[in-house]
Amino acid sequence: MQTASTNICERMGRSQELSDSKRGPVIGGHLCNKSIRDISWLLNIPRSTVSGIITKWKQLGTTATQPPSGRPPHMTERGQRMLKRTVRRSHQLSAEAIAKDLQTSRGLQISTKTVRRELHGIVFHG
Missing domain, CATH: 1.10.10 (Arc Repressor Mutant, subunit A)
Known part of the structure; x- marks a missing residue:
C-alpha cells in the first residue's frame, strides 16, 4: 500500500514533468527487459507514464521535453x-x-x- 508521501501522482499533479533522473531508470528498466508493470512498481510511477516515456524514447530516441508544436508566439x-x-x-x-x-x-x-x-x-x- 502506498502512502501519500510516496505516491508520485499525488505529489506531482498532472501538469508537472517527470525529472530526467526518473526518466533514465525507466529506459534502463526497459532495456533490461522489465515489464511496464514491474518498472511502474519499482519506481512508483503510473504505468501510463512509464508507457509514454518508453514510447517517446522509441519514436524520438530521447526522453527530453520537446518544444510545443504549432505556430510560435508572434512576439516575445x-x-x-x-x-x-x-x-x-x-x-x-x-x-x-x-x-x-x-x-x-x-x-x-x-x-x-x-x-x-x-x-x-x-x-x-x-
Whole structure:
C-alpha cells in the first residue's frame, strides 16, 4: 500500500514533468527487459507514464521535453522591449523602418503588420 508521501501522482499533479533522473531508470528498466508493470512498481510511477516515456524514447530516441508544436508566439517579451526602445529612440520612424531596423540590428524576424499590431497594443498610435 502506498502512502501519500510516496505516491508520485499525488505529489506531482498532472501538469508537472517527470525529472530526467526518473526518466533514465525507466529506459534502463526497459532495456533490461522489465515489464511496464514491474518498472511502474519499482519506481512508483503510473504505468501510463512509464508507457509514454518508453514510447517517446522509441519514436524520438530521447526522453527530453520537446518544444510545443504549432505556430510560435508572434512576439516575445524581449521583442516587445526592443520595439519600445526603438520607438522611444526615434518617434517618427515608419513601421517599415522599425521592422527593417529590428531585422538588421537585432536579428528579429518581424513583419510590418506585427510592428503595427504590437505598437497599437502598447498604446503607441499614429
